Amino acid sequence: MKKATQAKRIGQARTVASDHANCKALGQVLDRIGDKWTVMVVGALSKGPMRFNALLRLIDGVSHRMLTLTLRALEHDGLVKRTVYASVPPKVEYELTAVGASLVKPLRALSEWALKNQPAIQAARGSYESATEAAVVVVNSQARATSRAL
Numbered sequence: 001m002k003k004a005t006q007a008k009r010i011g012q013a014r015t016v017a018s019d020h021a022n023c024k025a026l027g028q029v030l031d032r033i034g035d036k037w038t039v040m041v042v043g044a045l046s047k048g049p050m051r052f053n054a055l056l057r058l059i060d061g062v063s064h065r066m067l068t069l070t071l072r073a074l075e076h077d078g079l080v081k082r083t084v085y086a087s088v089p090p091k092v093e094y095e096l097t098a099v100g101a102s103l104v105k106p107l108r109a110l111s112e113w114a115l116k117n118q119p120a121i122q123a124a125r126g127s128y129e130s131a132t133e134a135a136v137v138v139v140n141s142q143a144r145a146t147s148r149a150l
Contacts, residue, residue, distance in 0.1 A: 032077055037062055037070040039107055042096065045080065046104045049095035079103065 032038060040059045044050060050058070056067055071094055074080035079100035085091040096104070 033103060037066055041070050042100060042103055042107060045094060045096045049093045051093055
């Protein structure tokens with residue numbers, strides 16, 4: 001009986017360690033694909049290979065540095081392929097890999113969800129902010145009353 005209990009505990013410990021490792025791995029992937037610029041770059045490259053300056057013009061608000069960092073990170077993670085053509089001046093194109101292309105459909109679904117639910121989210125934010133402001137007013141008035149009483 002004692003060995004069975006120990007074996008069960010060891011199995012549970014391994015499951016917890018495995019769950020933790022899986023959560024950590026998932027967190028790292030979500031950090032990459034949940035980034036605003038990653039979503040924009042993947043969306044732009046879903047139309048086909050593009051040069052750096054074309055991406056820079058297409059993605060509103062991205063800086064040269066941020067686009068460079070995002071493309072490097074996506075290349076590092078195997079989502080984007082960088083191809084350098086031997087020409088003068090050198091021509092560099094970026095395109096989605098098969099793994100990167102497999103991300104387009106889930107990101108499109110997330111985009112559709114966000115657009116569909118935007119009004120409800122904005123309404124909830126407004127209600128939350130109104131309730132928070134009302135609570136601050138109550139706390140401030142109680143604080144004034146307390147300081148007068150002292």
